[in-house]
Amino acid sequence: MASPTLISDTEAWKDLKAHVEEIKKTHLRDLMSDADRCKSMMVEFDEVLLDYSRQRATLKTMDKLFKLAEAAHLKEKIERMYSGEHINITENRPVLHVALRASRDAVIQSDGKNVVPEVWKVLDKIQEFSERVRNGSWVGATGKALKDVVAIGIGGSFLGPLFVHTALQTDPEAIESARGRQLRFLANVDPIDVARNITGLNPETTLVVVVSKTFTTAETMLNARTLREWISAALGHSAVAKHMVAVSTNLTLVEKFGIDPNNAFAFWDWVGGRYSVCSAVGVLPLSLQYGFSVVEKFLMGASFIDQHFFKAPYEENIPVLLGLLSIWNVSFLGHPARAILPYSQALEKFAPHIQQVSMESNGKGVSIDGVPLPFEAGEIDFGEPGTNGQHSFYQLIHQGRVIPCDFIGIVRSQQPVYLKGEVVSNHDELMSNFFAQPDALAYGKTPEQLHKENVPPHLIPHKTFSGNRPSLSLLLPSLNAYNIGQLLAIYEHRIAVEGFVWGINSFDQWGVELGKSLATQVRKQLHASRTKGEPVEGFNFSTTTLLTRYLEATADIPSDPPTLLPRI
Numbered sequence: 001m002a003s004p005t006l007i008s009d010t011e012a013w014k015d016l017k018a019h020v021e022e023i024k025k026t027h028l029r030d031l032m033s034d035a036d037r038c039k040s041m042m043v044e045f046d047e048v049l050l051d052y053s054r055q056r057a058t059l060k061t062m063d064k065l066f067k068l069a070e071a072a073h074l075k076e077k078i079e080r081m082y083s084g085e086h087i088n089i090t091e092n093r094p095v096l097h098v099a100l101r102a103s104r105d106a107v108i109q110s111d112g113k114n115v116v117p118e119v120w121k122v123l124d125k126i127q128e129f130s131e132r133v134r135n136g137s138w139v140g141a142t143g144k145a146l147k148d149v150v151a152i153g154i155g156g157s158f159l160g161p162l163f164v165h166t167a168l169q170t171d172p173e174a175i176e177s178a179r180g181r182q183l184r185f186l187a188n189v190d191p192i193d194v195a196r197n198i199t200g201l202n203p204e205t206t207l208v209v210v211v212s213k214t215f216t217t218a219e220t221m222l223n224a225r226t227l228r229e230w231i232s233a234a235l236g237h238s239a240v241a242k243h244m245v246a247v248s249t250n251l252t253l254v255e256k257f258g259i260d261p262n263n264a265f266a267f268w269d270w271v272g273g274r275y276s277v278c279s280a281v282g283v284l285p286l287s288l289q290y291g292f293s294v295v296e297k298f299l300m301g302a303s304f305i306d307q308h309f310f311k312a313p314y315e316e317n318i319p320v321l322l323g324l325l326s327i328w329n330v331s332f333l334g335h336p337a338r339a340i341l342p343y344s345q346a347l348e349k350f351a352p353h354i355q356q357v358s359m360e361s362n363g364k365g366v367s368i369d370g371v372p373l374p375f376e377a378g379e380i381d382f383g384e385p386g387t388n389g390q391h392s393f394y395q396l397i398h399q400g401r402v403i404p405c406d407f408i409g410i411v412r413s414q415q416p417v418y419l420k421g422e423v424v425s426n427h428d429e430l431m432s433n434f435f436a437q438p439d440a441l442a443y444g445k446t447p448e449q450l451h452k453e454n455v456p457p458h459l460i461p462h463k464t465f466s467g468n469r470p471s472l473s474l475l476l477p478s479l480n481a482y483n484i485g486q487l488l489a490i491y492e493h494r495i496a497v498e499g500f501v502w503g504i505n506s507f508d509q510w511g512v513e514l515g516k517s518l519a520t521q522v523r524k525q526l527h528a529s530r531t532k533g534e535p536v537e538g539f540n541f542s543t544t545t546l547l548t549r550y551l552e553a554t555a556d557i558p559s560d561p562p563t564l565l566p567r568i
């Protein structure tokens with residue numbers, strides 16, 4: 001008999017569905033008192049410790065989840081990814097971001113060719129170029145060293161590099177290597193983002209890196225033309241060659257834009273945008289800021305997790321465990337969201353990055369074969385660093401909706417502070433919360449406990465915490481470039497596991513196209529109305545009314561205004 005198309009048709013899925021009733025009878029208060037269970041729910045690799053004992057799961061649940069992984073052919077799918085098969089079937093592409101951080105002597109084939117030498121050719125070029133910029137042998141048009149970098153890009157060409165940059169900014173080694181330099185990111189097509197990014201910068205000492213896989217993304221290209229104008233207006237058109245470089249898979253369009261192809265850094269269509277931070281997309285801007293040697297450590301951290309993900313058995317495999325637990329929470333326990341809660345301000349851009357990796361990858365409605373899913377795939381990701389989040393949305397997590405939480409803690413702070421006479425150090429204070437919150441969620445507080453504490457009866461319902469709210473904890477030894485690479489790869493692979501088991505294509509993103517084409521129609525209308533006074537036509541009543549209001553209220557804007565750049 002042919003294997004079923006949908007994972008939800010398998011016995012393993014049905015078995016888990018039935019198992020939910022059993023789990024509903026348990027409470028984390030009781031599950032947590034089983035020391036053997038808790039012990040077996042702790043896994044360590046390369047000093048990263050995962051504790052998933054506060055998941056609403058028993059050893060039996062885990063066993064059933066491993067069976068689900070078998071039914072989904074998870075191992076084979078991982079192997080097919082690593083061996084360069086075209087697993088992104090709707091775009092007919094391999095998915096090989098693991099090759100971006102493979103060691104120089106590794107062999108990873110794509111279409112019969114080892115891609116690792118090409119990867120290292122670009123990495124070597126980045127190292128050489130970034131050293132020249134950093135040591136002042138590559139100078140701007142007026143002979144001044146380029147100490148500031150603006151990286152223009154959006155989505156995957158922005159969020160990953162921003163996350164890593166933000167995390168490195170307070171790392172002692174990275175601080176030393178970045179002294180006197182600035183890295184900024186221009187993503188939004190909103191002119192306010194242009195204004196914010198060029199404020200305080202001198203074109204003479206600024207290098208602009210245009211990052212776009214396709215080199216056609218409307219926002220990025222308009223921002224690139226805007227900064228090209230900013231440079232030319234100050235230094236003349238010929239300055240562009242010294243002040244603008246590019247990262248893209250489309251080197252023809254890079255050249256058309258006016259950037260010397262020698263100053264372009266390639267990557268390949270087997271790198272998905274949201275999985276591209278380890279390509280030149282992230283490595284170039286980060287190497288310009290921190291030097292290649294720091295960035296190489298980041299790549300190594302990711303690479304080590306890649307090997308673990310490929311080799312470790314399911315029970316010891318951190319990304320596999322995380323992925324399976326997500327599926328358990330979303331598809332079986334019915335919790336569609338996940339809170340990403342790093343107890344480190346340096347990780348403040350981690351949740352925004354994972355939002356894209358996860359939601360663009362797994363927010364799908366059909367299986368990889370195009371069959372509508374009878375279950376909802378994908379997770380709603382959001383998050384903020386602790387303890388800030390505690391004073392914002394944790395109320396809902398404690399007493400409102402059930403949101404499985406990822407608590408991410410760091411053993412050694414990048415920036416320790418000790419104050420004489422304080423009870424604990426500042427980092428210990430932070431970590432006290434990291435250790436306390438998962439138990440507050442798991443155990444809650446019963447009316448009986450409140451009664452014993454003499455809480456007035458009318459307040460008891462308000463002060464009761466049901467508990468039984470799942471979370472997991474990831475403890476990293478520190479937060480240097482290597483650890484940041486580990487964290488990135490753990491989440492990238494976790495998301496792949498979810499997609500592989502749900503049986504969807506996690507590597508395309510057709511869902512972003514419709515909005516883009518409708519924006520093209522609006523853009524044409526705005527141009528026609530502003531330049532030829534044409535009435536708004538071809539839209540529904542709502543859009544026509546809004547567009548007309550917008551045009552009427554800005555009728556004073558000349559139809560062909562002179563170039564105007566922000567003046568703040």
Ligand SMILES: O=P(O)(O)OC[C@H]1O[C@](O)(CO)[C@@H](O)[C@@H]1O
Pocket residue numbers: 154155156157211212213214215216217220273274360509512
């Ligand atoms: O790097 P590009 O081609 O400019 O694309 C930017 C982003 O746009 C998307 O295609 C859609 O948001 C992302 O997948 C991608 O990361």
